Amino acid sequence: xxxxxxxxxxxxxxxxxxxxxxxxxxxxxxxxxxxxxxxxxxxxxxxxxxxxxxxxxxxxxxxxxxxxxxxxxxxxxxxxxxxxxxxxxxxxxxxxxxxxxxxxxxxxxxxxxxxxxxxxxxxxxxxxxxxxxxxxxxxxxxxxxxxxxxxxxxxxxxxxxxxxxxxxxxxxxxxxxxxxxxxxxxxxxxxxxxxxxxxxxxxxxxxxxxxxxxxxxxxxxxxxxxxxxxxxxxxxxxxxxxxxxxxxxxxxxxxxxxxx
Numbered sequence: 520x521x522x523x524x525x526x527x528x529x530x531x532x533x534x535x536x537x538x539x540x541x542x543x544x545x546x547x548x549x550x551x552x553x554x555x556x557x558x559x560x561x562x563x564x565x566x567x568x569x570x571x572x573x574x575x576x577x578x579x580x581x582x583x584x585x586x587x588x589x590x591x592x593x594x595x596x597x598x599x600x601x602x603x604x605x606x607x608x609x610x611x612x613x614x615x616x617x618x619x620x621x622x623x624x625x626x627x628x629x630x631x632x633x634x635x636x637x638x639x640x641x642x643x644x645x646x647x648x649x650x651x652x653x654x655x656x657x658x659x660x661x662x663x664x665x666x667x668x669x670x671x672x673x674x675x676x677x678x679x680x681x682x683x684x685x686x687x688x689x690x691x692x693x694x695x696x697x698x699x700x701x702x703x704x705x706x707x708x709x710x711x712x713x714x715x716x717x718x719x720x721x722x723x724x725x726x727x728x729x730x731x732x733x734x735x736x737x738x739x740x741x742x743x744x745x746x747x748x749x750x751x752x753x754x755x756x757x758x759x760x761x762x763x764x765x766x767x768x769x770x771x772x773x774x775x776x777x778x779x
Contacts, residue, residue: 537718538599540710544660548623548740551660552604555623556569559608568610573633575611581726582609582627582642584652588726592775593655601655609647617743621650623659636739641723641732648726656718658711688730709756713764720765720772727779728770733765 533544569575586607593599607625614630621627627650629643637643653659720730741758756764 523735533661535714535718536593536601537597537652537656537721538714540714542657542661543664544657545664546660548657548660549604551663552624553653555626556661559622559624563610566614566628567613569631572611574631577634577640577643578610578611578627578629578647581640581647581728582607584726584728585644585647585722586625588722589651589655592722592725601657604682616718617740619646619650621654623654623657625651625654627651634725636743637736638739639732641728642736642739644723644726645719645733645736648722649715650719651722652715652718653711656711658715661711662708712756713761716761716765717768717771721769721775724733724772724774724776727777729778730769733769734762737762737765 531543531545533542534540535542590599590602593601602625604627607627609627609629609630611631611634615632616630617633617636619627619629619633627647629646633646634643637646716733720733723733724730737758743761744758
């Protein structure tokens with residue numbers, strides 16, 4: 520069992536295996552993954568996976584290559600344990616929104632609406648690498664830890680989940696209110712996005728996909744997007760900032776790139 524306490528907080532520092540950034544992940548990863556599996560099963564019950572189509576096949580094949588690349592990278596830096604317990608799945612669902620996600624434990628879902636913007640397998644790898652990176656970096660645990668620290672202090676995490684199941688569920692799709700959260704939560708979210716971009720470039724390169732495709736993908740995303748809020752009020756970097764940062768990280772990623 521786990522209770523939040525100051526010593527536990529300081530002993531729960533997680534170091535990103537790619538960027539070296541330290542974060543406080545105070546929740547047991549096993550319990551986060553258990554909750555993730557429940558949420559994933561619930562999601563698939565309401566959103567049936569697509570099978571037997573070209574796009575579904577691409578998501579699965581790219582995912583399997585990315586899975587191997589991630590394992591190889593983590594093994595090379597002595598961090599293979601970060602994916603212990605992972606049971607990878609790569610699914611496409613019918614949803615017109617341009618979105619994708621990877622839950623803790625390696626459960627990856629692509630919405631059909633993002634496939635035209637991906638345009639090709641390398642584009643799928645851009646998105647896949649980014650989403651998998653969120654899971655490897657344990658961004659979900661970090662964000663849940665922030666919310667738990669605010670609302671669940673003094674309770675065991677498992678007790679908190681059982682007494683507030685709806686709140687626990689919302690943590691997987693968190694949308695923090697603009698205003699009091701702008702100075703703290705939103706910058707953290709943008710940091711997560713930028714970190715996932717950098718990690719994703721390396722993962723896709725190791726899987727044999729040209730990381731330069733990330734520039735083309737985000738340019739397509741920028742062209743497809745409507746009016747955007749100011750970056751200070753957004754959980755994502757602006758397209759211009761994102762593309763600029765990706766250009767900065769491309770030389771690092773290209774060191775791992777060997778075309779298949």
